[in-house]
Amino acid sequence: MSDSPSRMLDADCGADEIPVIDLSNPNVDVLKHQVYEACSTWGFFQLINHGIDASLVASFKEAMRDFFSLPYETKLKLKRNSVNARGYFDDELTKRRRDWKECLDVGMPGSGDWDVLDGDQSNSCLDGYNQFPSSSECPKFRDVVVKYFNECARLSDQLARLLALSLEVQEGSEDGKLLDRMIQNHTSYLRLNFYPPCIVDSETNEEKSDKEQPPPLGISPHRDAGFLTILLQDDDCHSLQVARFEDEDNKDDNADWVTVRPLPDSLTINTGDMAMIWSNGRFRAPLHRVLTNTDKMRYSAPFFYNPGYSEFIAPLSCRAEDVDESVKAALYKPCLWGYFRALRFAGDLTDLGVEIQTSHFKVDSDSDHAEKQMMLMEEVRFEEPFDVEKYREVLER
Numbered sequence: 001m002s003d004s005p006s007r008m009l010d011a012d013c014g015a016d017e018i019p020v021i022d023l024s025n026p027n028v029d030v031l032k033h034q035v036y037e038a039c040s041t042w043g044f045f046q047l048i049n050h051g052i053d054a055s056l057v058a059s060f061k062e063a064m065r066d067f068f069s070l071p072y073e074t075k076l077k078l079k080r081n082s083v084n085a086r087g088y089f090d091d092e093l094t095k096r097r098r099d100w101k102e103c104l105d106v107g108m109p110g111s112g113d114w115d116v117l118d119g120d121q122s123n124s125c126l127d128g129y130n131q132f133p134s135s136s137e138c139p140k141f142r143d144v145v146v147k148y149f150n151e152c153a154r155l156s157d158q159l160a161r162l163l164a165l166s167l168e169v170q171e172g173s174e175d176g177k178l179l180d181r182m183i184q185n186h187t188s189y190l191r192l193n194f195y196p197p198c199i200v201d202s203e204t205n206e207e208k209s210d211k212e213q214p215p216p217l218g219i220s221p222h223r224d225a226g227f228l229t230i231l232l233q234d235d236d237c238h239s240l241q242v243a244r245f246e247d248e249d250n251k252d253d254n255a256d257w258v259t260v261r262p263l264p265d266s267l268t269i270n271t272g273d274m275a276m277i278w279s280n281g282r283f284r285a286p287l288h289r290v291l292t293n294t295d296k297m298r299y300s301a302p303f304f305y306n307p308g309y310s311e312f313i314a315p316l317s318c319r320a321e322d323v324d325e326s327v328k329a330a331l332y333k334p335c336l337w338g339y340f341r342a343l344r345f346a347g348d349l350t351d352l353g354v355e356i357q358t359s360h361f362k363v364d365s366d367s368d369h370a371e372k373q374m375m376l377m378e379e380v381r382f383e384e385p386f387d388v389e390k391y392r393e394v395l396e397r
């Protein structure tokens with residue numbers, strides 16, 4: 001559909017529309033305004049002067065390359081599974097379609113302490129526990145990844161506070177306390193992505209041999225589930241695209257795709273489903289995808305800043321003076337992050353129904369997720385890896 005050369009050109013021409021925000025700007029009013037504009041239109045912006053040290057970013061990029069160059073069998077020893085969402089995988093489904101990529105997910109340890117052994121009981125949580133290559137297989141890898149992870153968490157807190165300010169949420173107010181709890185209890189994870197070149201040859205490529213199949217994508221269109229994402233993009237292979245102001249679920253077929261070309265030394269920021277609920281729909285959770293490339297490799301790393309598992313994300317109670325009457329009433333029911341996350345993960349790995357979406361939490365939705373999350377909350381322990389099979393009966397009820 002949109003992968004023809006002329007379409008690519010169109011997409012590239014639109015790239016400069018994505019807002020750029022300079023975090024070192026001392027004028028907070030300007031920053032607030034820019035953030036509000038970006039999050040309520042594209043849901044994407046490029047952040048410059050973000051404060052993460054350039055040498056750390058360079059070491060982290062090198063660590064990613066080292067990891068994905070390991071022998072396949074070494075990576076497979078770290079394979080994630082139905083009771084551990086963290087680790088290596090190359091078989092992710094997005095909207096039930098297999099992505100053209102390899103990944104390693106590393107998340108906040110259950111103990112909150114990176115000095116505790118990764119497999120220690122106290123490190124287990126709903127998402128499982130971390131799996132790293134050994135220091136002989138990939139020297140310095142864990143150190144560098146943990147340093148970069150912690151910097152992303154710090155920056156996420158700073159950005160979340162800026163997002164809150166842009167919605168006129170006061171520090172210390174009931175609404176503002178979410179941010180204090182979020183930095184204390186966040187369940188964020190860092191995903192390392194490697195997209196190998198994808199050779200499209202109708203004779204040899206299995207994916208293409210079925211003429212009914214659309215060409216593969218690096219990642220099919222999706223929205224990030226968490227609060228916000230800090231994405232480190234590839235300097236050379238620009239294949240991330242965002243849909244122009246596309247709002248409803250599953251309306252991606254005719255989207256107008258715009259390439260997000262990273263500025264040098266920038267980070268790409270986007271808001272996710274939880275920020276959309278929290279802002280009562282004023283911020284967007286933008287639809288985005290990654291194309292394949294026939295000759296370039298792409299490395300990228302999104303850091304998904306996520307609330308605590310037991311946090312209910314609900315629309316803000318405070319309202320800015322200038323807010324339109326139509327958004328004063330809450331548009332969403334409260335959404336339990338641990339439930340949303342568990343179902344997304346379960347959907348990635350199993351045949352469990354339709355993927356959970358924020359639209360299921362709209363006040364006028366007839367979905368029963370808001371009730372089911374209360375049932376599940378009674379039974380699920382967030383300190384234990386989520387076992388899909390154990391709760392299948394409740395989830396399918």
Ligand SMILES: O=C(O)CCC(=O)C(=O)O
Pocket residue numbers: 191193219224231233240288289290300301302
């Ligand atoms: O590779 C990218 O640039 C984007 C990755 C992404 O959207 C994701 O992993 O959710």
Ligand SMILES: [Fe+2]
Pocket residue numbers: 222223224288302
């Ligand atoms: Fe994404």
